[in-house]
Amino acid sequence: MRRVPLAASLILLLLGLSACSEDKSNAQTAAAPPAPAVTVAKPVKKLVSDYDEYVGRFVAVDFVEVRARVSGYLDKIRFKDGQMVKAGDPLFTIDRRPFQASLNQANAAVEQAEANLAFAEADLKRGESLVRGTTITQQTLDQRVQSKRVAEANVTAQKAATEQADLDLQFTELTAPVSGRIGDRRVSIGNLVTGGSAGSTTLLATIVSVDPIRFEFTMDEASYLRYLRAASAGSANSVDRGMSIPTKLKLIDENDFAHEGRIDFVDNVIDRSTGTIRARAEFSNPTGKFTPGMFGRIRISASAPAQALLVPDAAIGTEQVRKFVYAVGDDNVATPKYVTLGPTVDGLRVITAGLDPNDTVIVNGLMRVKPGAKVAPQQASAEATTAKDQTVRTN
Incomplete structure (x- = not known):
C-alpha cells in the first residue's frame, strides 16, 4: 500500500520536468538572434592598366x-660642406706664388729668345747684302741662316713653356666643373696636395648633379620583351627601340606613386647570370629631395588601359590559398564567390576574375557572416567605405 503513492509521485515529477524542457526549448526558438548587419556595395568600374613594380x-x-692638376700647399677653401654650387664657382686655391715665379721666369726666357732672334735676323740681313764669294763666303751665310732658324725655334719653345706656366698658375684655382651639391672637404688648409694626370692624386671633394636625376633598376627578360612590344607597336624607330615609356615612382616612406618620369635608357645586353637587363629612368628633382643612393619603387605600365572591377580589401576573405568575396542576392543570403586578385588602384583591389558587375558585395562586416546565412544589408559605395577605413587606420 505504501509503494503505489511513491510510483505515482515519480511519474508526476518526470512529466513536470518534460514540460519545463519543452517550455525552455520554445523560448530559445522564439529568441533566435537577428541577421547580422553588414554594409554592401556594387563593384567599382574603373579604367585601369596592368603595371609592374x-x-x-x-x-x-x-x-x-x-682633384688638383698641380701639386702644392692648399691655401684657401671657398665653399661650405654640402652646399649647392654652380659650374665655374671657386672651390679651392693652391699657393700661387711658386707658379707665378715660374711664369715670370718663362716670360723672361721668351724675351731673351726674341732678342736672340732679332740679332740673328739682322746678322743674316747684313750677310745677304754683301757680295758672295768676295766679301762673305757661302758657308758664313749658311751659318747665319741656321742661327736665325735656331733662334725662331727657341722663341717657339719658350712661348710654349710660358703657356704651360700660365696654365699651371690657372690650375691653382680649382672651380666646380658641373652644377650640383658638393660633399665635405677631404683636405684641410695647409696640407700638401698631390696633383697631376697620373699616379696617386689627392681627392679634395666630390660633386653630384641634382636636377634632373636618374633611377636605375633591373627587369627580367620576359618583362623587357613585353615592354618592347608595347612600346614599339606602330613605330619603326629601331635606334632607341621605342623604350621611352612614362613611369611613376614613390619613396620608401610614401604611399602613392606621385612622381612622374620617363625611361630614357635600356642596356644593350642581358646579364647571363641573373637573366635581367638594366634600365634607367629620369625624374625632375627641383627641390633636391631625391638623393643619389636612395632607394625607391618604380611602376611601369604593362598594358593599355581597360575597364576593371574593384572592391575594398576589407571585402576580400581568405580560404587557405583561395580568395573570395560574399555576394548578397535578392533573398539577402550571403554566397561566397571565389575571385582572382589584381593590383591595388586608388585604395581599391582589382578583381580580374570571378566577379560580375551586377553583384552586390559585402564590404564591411565580413567576420560576422557565414556562407548561406541571411544578413541585414545596408547600401553604401565602395569608395566611401575605403575612405572611411583609411581614416580609421590613420587615426
Whole structure:
C-alpha cells in the first residue's frame, strides 16, 4: 500500500520536468538572434592598366671627383660642406706664388729668345747684302741662316713653356666643373696636395648633379620583351627601340606613386647570370629631395588601359590559398564567390576574375557572416567605405 503513492509521485515529477524542457526549448526558438548587419556595395568600374613594380636606386647624372692638376700647399677653401654650387664657382686655391715665379721666369726666357732672334735676323740681313764669294763666303751665310732658324725655334719653345706656366698658375684655382651639391672637404688648409694626370692624386671633394636625376633598376627578360612590344607597336624607330615609356615612382616612406618620369635608357645586353637587363629612368628633382643612393619603387605600365572591377580589401576573405568575396542576392543570403586578385588602384583591389558587375558585395562586416546565412544589408559605395577605413587606420 505504501509503494503505489511513491510510483505515482515519480511519474508526476518526470512529466513536470518534460514540460519545463519543452517550455525552455520554445523560448530559445522564439529568441533566435537577428541577421547580422553588414554594409554592401556594387563593384567599382574603373579604367585601369596592368603595371609592374621594381625596386632601384637613384644615381646622379654627373658625378665628379675634384682633384688638383698641380701639386702644392692648399691655401684657401671657398665653399661650405654640402652646399649647392654652380659650374665655374671657386672651390679651392693652391699657393700661387711658386707658379707665378715660374711664369715670370718663362716670360723672361721668351724675351731673351726674341732678342736672340732679332740679332740673328739682322746678322743674316747684313750677310745677304754683301757680295758672295768676295766679301762673305757661302758657308758664313749658311751659318747665319741656321742661327736665325735656331733662334725662331727657341722663341717657339719658350712661348710654349710660358703657356704651360700660365696654365699651371690657372690650375691653382680649382672651380666646380658641373652644377650640383658638393660633399665635405677631404683636405684641410695647409696640407700638401698631390696633383697631376697620373699616379696617386689627392681627392679634395666630390660633386653630384641634382636636377634632373636618374633611377636605375633591373627587369627580367620576359618583362623587357613585353615592354618592347608595347612600346614599339606602330613605330619603326629601331635606334632607341621605342623604350621611352612614362613611369611613376614613390619613396620608401610614401604611399602613392606621385612622381612622374620617363625611361630614357635600356642596356644593350642581358646579364647571363641573373637573366635581367638594366634600365634607367629620369625624374625632375627641383627641390633636391631625391638623393643619389636612395632607394625607391618604380611602376611601369604593362598594358593599355581597360575597364576593371574593384572592391575594398576589407571585402576580400581568405580560404587557405583561395580568395573570395560574399555576394548578397535578392533573398539577402550571403554566397561566397571565389575571385582572382589584381593590383591595388586608388585604395581599391582589382578583381580580374570571378566577379560580375551586377553583384552586390559585402564590404564591411565580413567576420560576422557565414556562407548561406541571411544578413541585414545596408547600401553604401565602395569608395566611401575605403575612405572611411583609411581614416580609421590613420587615426
